[in-house]
Amino acid sequence: xxxxxxxxxxxxxxxxxxxxTLDREHAGLASAGIPDLVSADVHGHSRDLKSxxxxxxxxxxxxxxxxxxxxxxxxxKSEKHKFSSDLAQMLEGARRKRQFDALVxxxxxxxxxxxxxxxxxxxxxxxxxxxxxxxxxxxxxGLWRQLSPVLERPRAIAGT
Numbered sequence: 772x773x774x775x776x777x778x779x780x781x782x783x784x785x786x787x788x789x790x791x792t793l794d795r796e797h798a799g800l801a802s803a804g805i806p807d808l809v810s811a812d813v814h815g816h817s818r819d820l821k822s823x824x825x826x827x828x829x830x831x832x833x834x835x836x837x838x839x840x841x842x843x844x845x846x847x848k849s850e851k852h853k854f855s856s857d858l859a860q861m862l863e864g865a866r867r868k869r870q871f872d873a874l875v876x877x878x879x880x881x882x883x884x885x886x887x888x889x890x891x892x893x894x895x896x897x898x899x900x901x902x903x904x905x906x907x908x909x910x911x912x913g914l915w916r917q918l919s920p921v922l923e924r925p926r927a928i929a930g931t
Contacts, residue, residue, distance in 0.1 A: 779875070787807060787907050788809075793922065859886060862890065906918075
């Protein structure tokens with residue numbers, strides 16, 4: 772008898788990722804045995820993410836007044852990008868170890884778009900469905916209620 776293929780359901784946002792598999796016995800979701808991937812820095816204050824205050828500069832007029840400079844980038848967005856990159860690398864490592872055969876990604880639109888650009892070709896090939904929702908704070912039962920219509924589609928379970 773052929774080995775049953777493993778489907779991972781990854782529920783993520785810009786700071787947290789949870790990993791699940793289908794529980795065929797109880798018609799629901801079960802933990803994939805992978806600990807949640809969490810970025811504590813995303814939820815911190817901006818003042819904690821940077822080293823010091825932005826510099827000051829003289830105004831463009833010859834008045835001699837000085838103005839503070841705005842930071843060149845948003846530190847929270849930088850941390851979210853770093854988290855998405857870490858998640859993409861983790862998924863590539865799991866794919867190489869053959870921990871999953873098919874993948875369903877659930878994330879808010881912005882996180883999903885950023886993650887899609889960071890995924891390797893191998894992980895993209897294993898990707899069966901993308902769900903643009905933020906469900907990271909849902910319980911297991913709540914996740915199943917939200918995702919069961921998607922997971923029961925033929926395409927999502929084609930590899931399983």
